[in-house]
Amino acid sequence: xxxxxxxxxxxxxxxxxxxxxxRRHTRRAVLTCLVVLMLSAGLAVGALAxxxxxxxxxxxxxxxxxxxxxxxxxxxxxxxxxxxxxALTVGAALGGAGALFQSASRNPLGSxxxxxxxxxxxTGALVVLLVLDGTSLTPAVGTALGGAAVAATALLLGGTGQxxxxxxxxxxxxLTSVNAYLLxxxxxxxxxxxxxxxxxxxxxxxxxxxxxxxxxxVLLPLAVVVxxxxxxxxxxxxxxxxxxxxxxxxxxxxxxxxxxxxAVGVAGAGPVGFVALAAPHxxxxxxRVAAPLVTTSAVLGAALLLAADQLAQxxxxxxxxxxxxVTGVLGGGYLALVLAWTWRGRSR
Amino acid sequence: MSTPPxxxxxxxxxxxxRRTVCRDVSLRIADxxxxxxxxxxxxxxxxxxxxxxxxxxxxxxxxxVLGRDTRAYSRRQYxxxxxxxxxxxxxxxxxxxxxxxxxxxxxxxSALSRWTSQxxxxxxxxxxxxxxxxxxxxxxxxxxxxxxxxxxxxxLLAQDTPVLLLDxxxxxxxxxxxxxxxxxxxxxxxxxxTVVAVLHDLNQAARxxxxxxxxxxxxxxxxxxxxxxxxxDLVADVFGLRCRIVPDPVTGTPxxxxxxxxxxxSLGPR
Numbered sequence: 045x046x047x048x049x050x051x052x053x054x055x056x057x058x059x060x061x062x063x064x065x066x067r068r069h070t071r072r073a074v075l076t077c078l079v080v081l082m083l084s085a086g087l088a089v090g091a092l093a094x095x096x097x098x099x100x101x102x103x104x105x106x107x108x109x110x111x112x113x114x115x116x117x118x119x120x121x122x123x124x125x126x127x128x129x130x131a132l133t134v135g136a137a138l139g140g141a142g143a144l145f146q147s148a149s150r151n152p153l154g155s156x157x158x159x160x161x162x163x164x165x166x167t168g169a170l171v172v173l174l175v176l177d178g179t180s181l182t183p184a185v186g187t188a189l190g191g192a193a194v195a196a197t198a199l200l201l202g203g204t205g206q207x208x209x210x211x212x213x214x215x216x217x218x219l220t221s222v223n224a225y226l227l228x229x230x231x232x233x234x235x236x237x238x239x240x241x242x243x244x245x246x247x248x249x250x251x252x253x254x255x256x257x258x259x260x261x262v263l264l265p266l267a268v269v270v271x272x273x274x275x276x277x278x279x280x281x282x283x284x285x286x287x288x289x290x291x292x293x294x295x296x297x298x299x300x301x302x303x304x305x306x307a308v309g310v311a312g313a314g315p316v317g318f319v320a321l322a323a324p325h326x327x328x329x330x331x332r333v334a335a336p337l338v339t340t341s342a343v344l345g346a347a348l349l350l351a352a353d354q355l356a357q358x359x360x361x362x363x364x365x366x367x368x369x370v371t372g373v374l375g376g377g378y379l380a381l382v383l384a385w386t387w388r389g390r391s392r
Numbered sequence: 393m394s395t396p397p398x399x400x401x402x403x404x405x406x407x408x409x410r411r412t413v414c415r416d417v418s419l420r421i422a423d424x425x426x427x428x429x430x431x432x433x434x435x436x437x438x439x440x441x442x443x444x445x446x447x448x449x450x451x452x453x454x455x456x457v458l459g460r461d462t463r464a465y466s467r468r469q470y471x472x473x474x475x476x477x478x479x480x481x482x483x484x485x486x487x488x489x490x491x492x493x494x495x496x497x498x499x500x501x502s503a504l505s506r507w508t509s510q511x512x513x514x515x516x517x518x519x520x521x522x523x524x525x526x527x528x529x530x531x532x533x534x535x536x537x538x539x540x541x542x543x544x545x546x547x548l549l550a551q552d553t554p555v556l557l558l559d560x561x562x563x564x565x566x567x568x569x570x571x572x573x574x575x576x577x578x579x580x581x582x583x584x585x586t587v588v589a590v591l592h593d594l595n596q597a598a599r600x601x602x603x604x605x606x607x608x609x610x611x612x613x614x615x616x617x618x619x620x621x622x623x624x625d626l627v628a629d630v631f632g633l634r635c636r637i638v639p640d641p642v643t644g645t646p647x648x649x650x651x652x653x654x655x656x657x658s659l660g661p662r
Contacts, residue, residue: 059512060509060512060513060515060516061490061515061519061525061528061529062490062493062494062497062507062511062514062515062516063507063511063512064490065488065490065491065494065528065529066494066507069491150484152485275495276495276498278484278487279481279483279484279492279495280478280481280482282442282445282447282476282478282481283476283478283481285445285446285447286445286446286447286471286474286475286476286478287471287495287496287498287499287551288466288467288468288470288471288472288498288499289467289498328485328486332486333486333491334483334484334485334486334487334488334491335491
């Protein structure tokens with residue numbers, strides 16, 4: 045095979061711009077992750093210490109090391125810790141899923157919310173709660189299955205990229221009316237119970253934590269590997285193909301993994317909106333790196349959801365808001381601001 | 393015959409879904425040539441280029457690159473041999489020039505290998521040759537169209553392939569930047585690479601190409617050196633344009649001057 049002759053002047057063994065850029069990216073990503081992890085740890089300690097029964101920090105240590113007052117042990121280890129753990133796990137799963145979705149669809153708005161996952165999850169919950177009476181299946185399984193089913197349908201019908209998002213919007217519209225119909229047929233108490241599942245909530249969560257955490261530890265490293273190939277798809281399908289990337293296969297794998305990660309998140313807390321959309325956005329903004337930042341997004345998603353859940357528990361005294369309501373308001377506002385800002389910059 | 397042609401198409405038929413665009417095309421592109429595809433819109437020149445790039449798969453016929461059937465190459469091997477600059481390409485938001493260019497090294501790296509000094513050298517050279525090193529840390533979206541196109545060219549050069557395919561590399565650029573890109577391609581050609589480009593401007597094609605390939609309705613109507621291929625009859629026949637062809641006063645290559653058309657009778661004097 046003929047090789048092309050060298051181009052231009054050759055430099056000595058100095059640090060080239062390529063390696064410098066790669067190092068800078070790694071440094072920024074590691075730094076961001078460390079800072080966010082520290083913030084999350086702080087938040088977690090705060091969440092552990094506060095609540096209806098405020099716990100002085102000094103009392104935390106004995107409990108965590110296996111001693112302390114039995115009543116306090118119950119509150120901390122059986123109520124607060126699992127909830128914090130679930131918030132972190134669900135947030136990480138959604139953040140990682142969002143990063144994959146956005147890269148695979150080459151669309152900054154690509155997210156599980158937009159391919160119809162959220163609405164499908166709601167349908168799953170409603171069917172379990174209202175049609176199957178919620179006895180044989182828990183709503184968690186219903187939401188995960190419903191969401192995954194809709195996302196899979198969107199994939200089959202829509203393929204990938206822009207078309208997937210448009211098909212997702214169509215399916216969402218269809219299922220929204222199905223959901224509305226199911227709610228009109230339900231008893232008031234059932235409907236109220238279901239409504240919480242439709243927003244996404246961490247109230248009373250934590251029972252499935254080991255399972256969720258196990259799924260996350262399998263899926264997240266896979267997502268990191270898959271994201272390496274997605275970096276090239278971001279420069280366009282044709283370009284990626286010419287660089288030897290199996291574009292179709294890569295994209296299908298990434299979307300399937302994103303759906304699985306979303307299912308983990310939704311099984312843990314219901315269809316919590318906007319974390320999957322906002323976490324990758326924030327990751328890009330903070331690290332200033334254009335790449336599918338799965339790890340950074342996951343870490344940021346975990347911190348975001350934990351913070352949102354803490355906010356949800358104390359925003360209105362004496363009342364626990366579903367965390368989905370908080371992420372919806374914050375995330376929706378963020379999205380509107382980002383879009384307005386981006387488009388203003390573009391029209392200038 | 394000493395060296396095999398860089399690219400050889402043997403009765404290639406290709407299209408999208410069920411619509412055939414090019415039918416039974418055979419063509420030899422000489423090693424080390426600067427070959428330019430010309431033809432009216434929709435004649436299949438981009439389709440043919442994308443087929444050579446293995447973005448599209450021919451439904452019939454075979455293509456050989458450097459004497460070897462393209463199907464015999466692995467994805468990675470092919471990406472080390474043939475590079476493509478697609479048409480109207482857009483980078484994701486927030487990507488810097490160097491970040492883009494280093495992705496061109498993909499076919500030279502395996503999943504587990506670290507960034508080598510050879511990768512580093514290729515990126516440095518690509519940035520230097522294209523004159524993009526000075527704004528290597530800037531975000532693509534902030535650059536002018538000409539600078540951005542040079543960044544994409546740098547990415548293509550970092551791929552370090554003996555064959556370069558370019559689909560309308562001068563579109564959307566102003567005239568000075570068009571010539572900047574073409575001069576760069578001429579330099580790459582002079583350094584021994586085979587350059588194959590789709591161009592719209594006949595004068596530019598005539599000036600830079602060593603070989604012209606004229607396409608019309610998915611078939612090749614003429615191939616050869618610009619001075620023999622480009623005639624008023626061919627332009628009238630292929631493009632439906634009456635013109636005069638005179639040697640370019642600077643380079644002596646053929647230059648096309650369209651004949652003035654009479655105004656339409658319905659546009660009477662005011």
